[in-house]
Amino acid sequence: MTGDLERIREALQFIPAGDRDTWVKMGMAIKSEVGDAGFDAWDAWSQQAESYKPATAREVWKSIKAGGGVNIGTLFHEARAAGWRDDGMHQAPTPEELAERRRDAAERAAKDEAETARERAEAAKKAAAIWKAATPATADNPYLKRKRIAPVATLREIDAGAAAAILGYVPKSGGEPLTGRLLVVPVKQGDRLSTLELIDGDKRKAALAGRGTKTGGYWAAQPLPEGDGDGLTLLIAEGVATVLSGKEASGHPAIAALSAGNLPAVAKAMRERYPLAALVILADLVKATGEPDPHAIEAARAVAGMVAVPDFGTGRPDGATDFNDLAQLSGLEAVGRAIASAAASARASHQQAERNAPAGESEGGEWPEPQALADGLPPVAAFDLALLPDTLKPWAVDICERVQCAPDFVAAAIMAGLGSIIGRKLGIRPQARTDWTETPNQWALVVGRPGVLKSPALEAALSPIKRLAATATEAHQAEAKDYARAVKLAKLRAEEGEKAARKVLARAPDTDVSDYLNSEEPEAPTARRYIAVDSNTASLGELHRQNPNGLLVHRDEMVSLLKGLDREDQAEARGFYLTGWNGNSPYTFDRIGRGLNLHIPAVCLSMLGSTQPGRIAEYIRHAVKGGAGDDGLIQRFGLLVWPDTGGDWRNVDRWPDGEAKRAAFQVYETLDRLDVEAIGAQRDTDQEGEPDGQHYLRFAAGGLGLFLEWRTDLETRLRGGDLHPAMESHLSKYRKLVPTLALVLHLAGGGTGPVTERATLQALAWAEYLETHARRAYASVTTPEVGAAKAIIARIRKGDLPRTFASWQVWRPGWAMLSDRVQVADALGLLVELGWLAASRSDTGGRPGTVYDANPRGLS
Known part of the structure; x- marks a missing residue:
C-alpha cells in the first residue's frame, strides 16, 4: 500500500486543491482505493488551498463513502491532464489485499465511531453544565457591546474561570486563552444541545472539545417555529453578530451555522425541517477579494435559497465583511434592504424549484422551446503542415502523432x-530600397x-x-572552471608583482614600477x-x-x-x-x-x-x-x-522518428x-565606412x-x-x-x-x-453577448446558479466571461428574447429588481 500512496501523493501535486468540487472528488477517489489510510495524503494536499480548515477536512473525509462511482482512475486522469507523467510501476491490488484493506478500514472505523460517540456525550454533558451555571446575557457583555448588538434569551454568559473549572481545561482560540465574561452560545443538532461556542470580548472563539459536535449544528436567535415553513422566511448566517443584525433589521427568525463550512449542512437541515420556507443565506465577504463566501453560495444552491450580500459600495473599508459591519457603517436600513430583496428572490426561487421538480418535466409543457443561440466561436482554418519547412515537417508530424x-x-x-x-x-x-528592418x-x-x-x-x-x-x-561550466584557475593565477601574479615593486621602491623610491603592477584580470565567462x-x-x-x-x-x-x-x-x-x-x-x-x-x-x-x-x-x-x-x-x-481539438484519439506507442529528429x-x-555573411546578408555602413546596424x-x-x-x-x-x-x-x-x-x-x-x-x-x-x-x-x-449567454446557461446547468436568480448573482462571483455587468445585462436580455429565461419584477418594499427564471426545456 505504501507504493500506492506515494503514487497518489505524486499525482496530487499536479492538481489544484482550491476548487471544492475537485477537492471532494479527489477525496472520493482516494478513499475508494485505500480507504481511511489515504486521509493523510489527501489532507496534506488539501492544505495547499487558501480556504483549508482542518476541522472541515476531517468532516468531509468522514462523510465520503467509498464506492460512490468515483475511483482512483479519476484522480490519475486529472493529474495526467495537468502534466503528470506516470512511471507505469503501479500494480492493481489483489483481491486478498483489497479484503485486508477493507477489514483494516472497518476496524479503524468502528474504533473511531466509538471514540467519537464518547467525545460527543462528554461535550454535551459539559455543555449542559456550563449552560446551567451561566446567567442571561446582558447588554454590557464585552462581545455584544463591541458588536453593538442587543442580547436575546438564547444567549448566556459566564466567567472564563468558571467555565474552565467545569471543563477541566482552559478554553483557547489559536493557542490564546479566552478571558473575561464569555458569551455562551448553545449549539444544537436537531433539537438536542450538542456543544457550546464561547466568545470573549476580543472576539476569540472556542467550541467544546469533541469531534463532530458542531457538524450540522446551529444556534437559533429565538425558538424555531412549528410547521412546514409555509409563509416563513428564515435567515441563515455564519456568526452570532450577523444573525442578530439581520434579525433586528428584517424581523425574520435567524440561525447561525457558526462556521462557513457548516452553512451547507445547516441549510439542508432547515430545508428538511421547513420544506415550504424561503431560506436566505447571509453571506460574509472573503476579506481578500470582497466576493461572497463560496460556502454561502453552495448552501443557497443546495436548498433553492438565495444569497444576501452586504454591499459596502466601491470603497469597502478594510475588514468590513459581514452584515454586522454593514449595520455599524450604514445602519440597519441598508441591511434590511439587502435581505428584503434576497428574501423575495428566495421565495420565487423555491417556488420555481418546486414547480420544476424533479427535473423540470412537470412544468416543461408550459414553457416554449428556446431558440438556438448562435455559435459563439467563428470557425478556424485547420493547420496545413505544408506551411512548415521541409526540413522540419517530418519531425512535427512525428510529434503530433505520438502526443496526439x-x-x-x-x-x-x-x-x-x-x-x-x-x-x-x-x-x-x-x-527594396528603404531601411525599414524587422527582427x-x-x-x-x-x-x-x-x-x-x-x-x-x-x-x-x-x-x-x-x-x-x-x-x-556544459560549456559554461567548463569555462567557469578555467576562469576560477585564471583568477587564482592572476592573483598570484599580482602578489608577486607587488612584492617585486616594493623591493625596487625600497632601493630607488622614484623608480617607475608600473610594469610590475600590470597584471590583467581575467574576463568572467558569460552563460x-x-x-x-x-x-x-x-x-x-x-x-x-x-x-x-x-x-x-x-x-x-x-x-x-x-x-x-x-x-x-x-x-x-x-x-x-x-x-x-x-x-x-x-x-x-x-x-x-x-x-x-x-x-x-x-x-x-x-x-x-x-x-x-x-x-x-x-x-x-x-x-x-x-x-x-x-x-x-x-x-x-x-x-x-x-484550434478545434475534437477528433478521434489513437494510442500511439512507438519510438520517436530518430532521423526526423536529428534533421x-x-x-x-x-x-x-x-554565419550571416556566408548566406549573403548585408549590413549598412556609417559615414566613416564602418559597419553599422543589424x-x-x-x-x-x-x-x-x-x-x-x-x-x-x-x-x-x-x-x-x-x-x-x-x-x-x-x-x-x-x-x-x-x-x-x-x-x-x-x-x-x-x-x-x-x-x-x-x-x-x-x-x-x-x-x-x-x-x-x-x-x-x-x-x-465583437459578439460578447452570445458567449456570455452560453456561459450563463452553462452555470445554471452546472448548478452554480439557481434556476431563479438575480443579475448580481451572475456577475458578482467574477466567473470568466461574466464579470462585466453591462455584458451580463446584454446576455440576459438575449436569453429572455430567445426564450431561455423569463424575466419578472420583484418589489420587496426596497428597491425593485428583476428576477430571472430558467426555462426547464433548455436545461437538459
Missing part, C-alpha cells in the same frame, strides 16, 4: 523557437481547454532549444541563455544584457503574466515587454541597481505560452475596453492559435551558429511582388473602417509578422541570399490561416 495533439500547437511553438534562435543575428527589409522574434500563444495536451506539445517543440541550452550550460521561464523583469533585463541576441520567454499560463503586467506598479515591466516585441529598439531601466542604470541597446524578446479559452476571452474583453491592457500588448501575439535538431544548431536580407524579386500585393490589400482593409478596432490593431501587426515569418521559413529551409518566392508564399498562407484564429479570439469582443 493539435498540429497548430506544435507549429506555433516551432516558429516562435526558430525566431528566437535567429534573434538579432539577422533581420529582413521588406522593401524575426515571434510572440506565440496557444489556446485550448485543459487536457488537450498543450503543454506536452510545447515541450516537444522546444526540445531542440533545450538541447542547445544544455550544451551551453549563454536561450529560454527564460520565471524571471522577474529586472532579472530578465540582466539576462538579456548578457545575451544580446535575445531570449525566449516561456510561460505555461501566459495570461497570468499579462495580467501581472497590467498592474500600475508594473508599468516599467510592461514597457520593457512592449519594446521587446520590436526586436530592435533600445531600453534603459530607470531604476538604479548595483550602482548603474541597466541599458540594453536592442531588446529582442520572443514569447511562447498557453492559456484556456475562458481566460483569453476575459483578458481580451478587458484589454480592448479601455482597461490596463488597451495598448496593443495582446495584439502583438501574431502566432495566436485556437530538425540540425536546423536549430545551424541557425544558432549562423545584418539583413531582402526579398527576391518574386517574393517582393507577392508581399507588395498582399500589403496593398492589408493597408486598404486597415483604412476601410469595416474592422473592429481590436481586430484592426491585431492585423496591423502583420506588417512585421509576414516578412519575418518569410525570413524564418527561408533560413530554416536552408535558404541563402534573398528571401525566396516560395518562403513568401508560405508566410502569406500563415497569415491567412492565423487571421481566422485571431477572429475567433476577438469574437468575444
Whole structure:
C-alpha cells in the first residue's frame, strides 16, 4: 500500500486543491482505493488551498463513502491532464489485499465511531453544565457591546474561570486563552444541545472539545417555529453578530451555522425541517477579494435559497465583511434592504424549484422551446503542415502523432523557437530600397481547454532549444572552471608583482614600477541563455544584457503574466515587454541597481505560452475596453492559435522518428551558429565606412511582388473602417509578422541570399490561416453577448446558479466571461428574447429588481 500512496501523493501535486468540487472528488477517489489510510495524503494536499480548515477536512473525509462511482482512475486522469507523467510501476491490488484493506478500514472505523460517540456525550454533558451555571446575557457583555448588538434569551454568559473549572481545561482560540465574561452560545443538532461556542470580548472563539459536535449544528436567535415553513422566511448566517443584525433589521427568525463550512449542512437541515420556507443565506465577504463566501453560495444552491450580500459600495473599508459591519457603517436600513430583496428572490426561487421538480418535466409543457443561440466561436482554418519547412515537417508530424495533439500547437511553438534562435543575428527589409528592418522574434500563444495536451506539445517543440541550452550550460561550466584557475593565477601574479615593486621602491623610491603592477584580470565567462521561464523583469533585463541576441520567454499560463503586467506598479515591466516585441529598439531601466542604470541597446524578446479559452476571452474583453491592457500588448501575439481539438484519439506507442529528429535538431544548431555573411546578408555602413546596424536580407524579386500585393490589400482593409478596432490593431501587426515569418521559413529551409518566392508564399498562407484564429479570439469582443449567454446557461446547468436568480448573482462571483455587468445585462436580455429565461419584477418594499427564471426545456 505504501507504493500506492506515494503514487497518489505524486499525482496530487499536479492538481489544484482550491476548487471544492475537485477537492471532494479527489477525496472520493482516494478513499475508494485505500480507504481511511489515504486521509493523510489527501489532507496534506488539501492544505495547499487558501480556504483549508482542518476541522472541515476531517468532516468531509468522514462523510465520503467509498464506492460512490468515483475511483482512483479519476484522480490519475486529472493529474495526467495537468502534466503528470506516470512511471507505469503501479500494480492493481489483489483481491486478498483489497479484503485486508477493507477489514483494516472497518476496524479503524468502528474504533473511531466509538471514540467519537464518547467525545460527543462528554461535550454535551459539559455543555449542559456550563449552560446551567451561566446567567442571561446582558447588554454590557464585552462581545455584544463591541458588536453593538442587543442580547436575546438564547444567549448566556459566564466567567472564563468558571467555565474552565467545569471543563477541566482552559478554553483557547489559536493557542490564546479566552478571558473575561464569555458569551455562551448553545449549539444544537436537531433539537438536542450538542456543544457550546464561547466568545470573549476580543472576539476569540472556542467550541467544546469533541469531534463532530458542531457538524450540522446551529444556534437559533429565538425558538424555531412549528410547521412546514409555509409563509416563513428564515435567515441563515455564519456568526452570532450577523444573525442578530439581520434579525433586528428584517424581523425574520435567524440561525447561525457558526462556521462557513457548516452553512451547507445547516441549510439542508432547515430545508428538511421547513420544506415550504424561503431560506436566505447571509453571506460574509472573503476579506481578500470582497466576493461572497463560496460556502454561502453552495448552501443557497443546495436548498433553492438565495444569497444576501452586504454591499459596502466601491470603497469597502478594510475588514468590513459581514452584515454586522454593514449595520455599524450604514445602519440597519441598508441591511434590511439587502435581505428584503434576497428574501423575495428566495421565495420565487423555491417556488420555481418546486414547480420544476424533479427535473423540470412537470412544468416543461408550459414553457416554449428556446431558440438556438448562435455559435459563439467563428470557425478556424485547420493547420496545413505544408506551411512548415521541409526540413522540419517530418519531425512535427512525428510529434503530433505520438502526443496526439493539435498540429497548430506544435507549429506555433516551432516558429516562435526558430525566431528566437535567429534573434538579432539577422533581420529582413521588406522593401527594396528603404531601411525599414524587422527582427524575426515571434510572440506565440496557444489556446485550448485543459487536457488537450498543450503543454506536452510545447515541450516537444522546444526540445531542440533545450538541447542547445544544455550544451551551453556544459560549456559554461567548463569555462567557469578555467576562469576560477585564471583568477587564482592572476592573483598570484599580482602578489608577486607587488612584492617585486616594493623591493625596487625600497632601493630607488622614484623608480617607475608600473610594469610590475600590470597584471590583467581575467574576463568572467558569460552563460549563454536561450529560454527564460520565471524571471522577474529586472532579472530578465540582466539576462538579456548578457545575451544580446535575445531570449525566449516561456510561460505555461501566459495570461497570468499579462495580467501581472497590467498592474500600475508594473508599468516599467510592461514597457520593457512592449519594446521587446520590436526586436530592435533600445531600453534603459530607470531604476538604479548595483550602482548603474541597466541599458540594453536592442531588446529582442520572443514569447511562447498557453492559456484556456475562458481566460483569453476575459483578458481580451478587458484589454480592448479601455482597461490596463488597451495598448496593443495582446495584439502583438501574431502566432495566436485556437484550434478545434475534437477528433478521434489513437494510442500511439512507438519510438520517436530518430532521423526526423536529428534533421530538425540540425536546423536549430545551424541557425544558432549562423554565419550571416556566408548566406549573403548585408549590413549598412556609417559615414566613416564602418559597419553599422543589424545584418539583413531582402526579398527576391518574386517574393517582393507577392508581399507588395498582399500589403496593398492589408493597408486598404486597415483604412476601410469595416474592422473592429481590436481586430484592426491585431492585423496591423502583420506588417512585421509576414516578412519575418518569410525570413524564418527561408533560413530554416536552408535558404541563402534573398528571401525566396516560395518562403513568401508560405508566410502569406500563415497569415491567412492565423487571421481566422485571431477572429475567433476577438469574437468575444465583437459578439460578447452570445458567449456570455452560453456561459450563463452553462452555470445554471452546472448548478452554480439557481434556476431563479438575480443579475448580481451572475456577475458578482467574477466567473470568466461574466464579470462585466453591462455584458451580463446584454446576455440576459438575449436569453429572455430567445426564450431561455423569463424575466419578472420583484418589489420587496426596497428597491425593485428583476428576477430571472430558467426555462426547464433548455436545461437538459
